[in-house]
Amino acid sequence: MFTSKLIGLCKCKSFSQCKTAFICFIGFLLSFSRFCSLCSATRIFIVNSYSKANVCSRPQQQGIIDTLMETGYSKNDNFVVKVFYMNTKRKFVTPVQINERGNLALQKINRFKPDVLVVLDDNAFRTVALKLVDKPIPIVFSGMNNKPEYYNKIKRWMETRARPGHNITGVHEKLHIWDALRIHKKLFPLTNRIVFITDDSPTGKAVQTQIITELLKADSFPCGWDIRVALSWEDYKQIIESIDRDENASAIYPVALRLLSERSGKVYAPPEILRWTVQHFHKPEIPLNHEFARLGLLGGASVDFYEMGKQAGRMIVKILKGADPAFIPIEEAERYVLVFNINRATQLGINIPKNVLLAADEVITSHSSR
Helix, strand or coil, X not given: CHHHHHHHHCCCCCHHHHHHHHHHHHHHHHHHHHHHHHHCCEEEEEEECCCCCCCCHHHHHHHHHHHHHHCCHHHCCCEEEEEEECCCCCCCCCHHHHHHHHHHHHHHHHHHCCCEEEEECHHHHXXXXXXXXXXXXXXXXXXXXXXXXHHHHHCCCCCCCCCCCCCEEEEECCCCHHHHHHHHHHXXXXXXXXXXXXXXXXXXXXXXXXXXXXXXXXXXXXXXXXXXXXCCHHHHHHHHHHHHHCCCCCEEEEECCCEECCCCCCEECHHHHHHHHHHHCCCCECCCEHHHHXXXXXXXXXXXXXXXHHHHHHHHHHHXXXXXXXXXXXXXXXXXXXXXXXXXXXXXXXXXXXXXXXXXCEEECCCCCC
């Protein structure tokens, strides 16, 4: 009936011509509807400094996604999340390459036009977020190792942590170093000295600064400590072997996350570094995060990267609901988790008390394949 009325209104010479025109018209309306839906979609763009499988950024990203799911955004057909992996831990590691990846991310952001931009870890913040200060795009960071004030000297993007005053807010990665040492000393009362091992990358230097700053703020130290900086993969192996022989060194806190082999040119990341470590080291290790315990380290108090991502996710939700990042306070990562790898404990001949295991957030009984 509707088709016959359409024939009466149009100038087509036959029913078949009119029917074809009608089908084309409906197709146009559907395409236009999809176009309008896409234009009105809620868009989140995540710039990940590292790779999809990276043990530091992956749980942060998952925490963000889970928070958005819990608040109902994932149920919206018009909700789109796009992720760009800079891959600056293994593949694009030189300053020039890192900047090029940042520029490529900026191009993709410009085309995508997100409602909120998320930057994970320092490389993304430095090469992407700082170039978008006071642009009409809200930005949330997570996993920043350097102090926010450090980047503020490069480009003013923050007035105070309590009131950022610009278009950027986020979560600073607090390592909870003092808590890690305190808990380790409680578990192992005879602990004499813990050695932190970092690398000479920008992230490694930022971690080293945070370790020193956090411990020097404390009124007292649970035990002795010092820092060793590995300049290469070969240097790292020598450091591990020397600490293993050192009777005054009781444990290590390995945070060398990127090591270049002087011999082969190969870049080593946490999976290779930590697996080698547990094969050649015979003392306890404190993990940076629970993923490191999954890679074989003994365990203790470690940063909860997943919860740090959820903190950032809650900021994103506030912005999507209309809040201005200029008035959302910058936060420290709130939580640390207690995690233990039972296989490693057995390997080291350590018996972790049952009450401690019951109080742990995670008890790992196998090694990760990552």
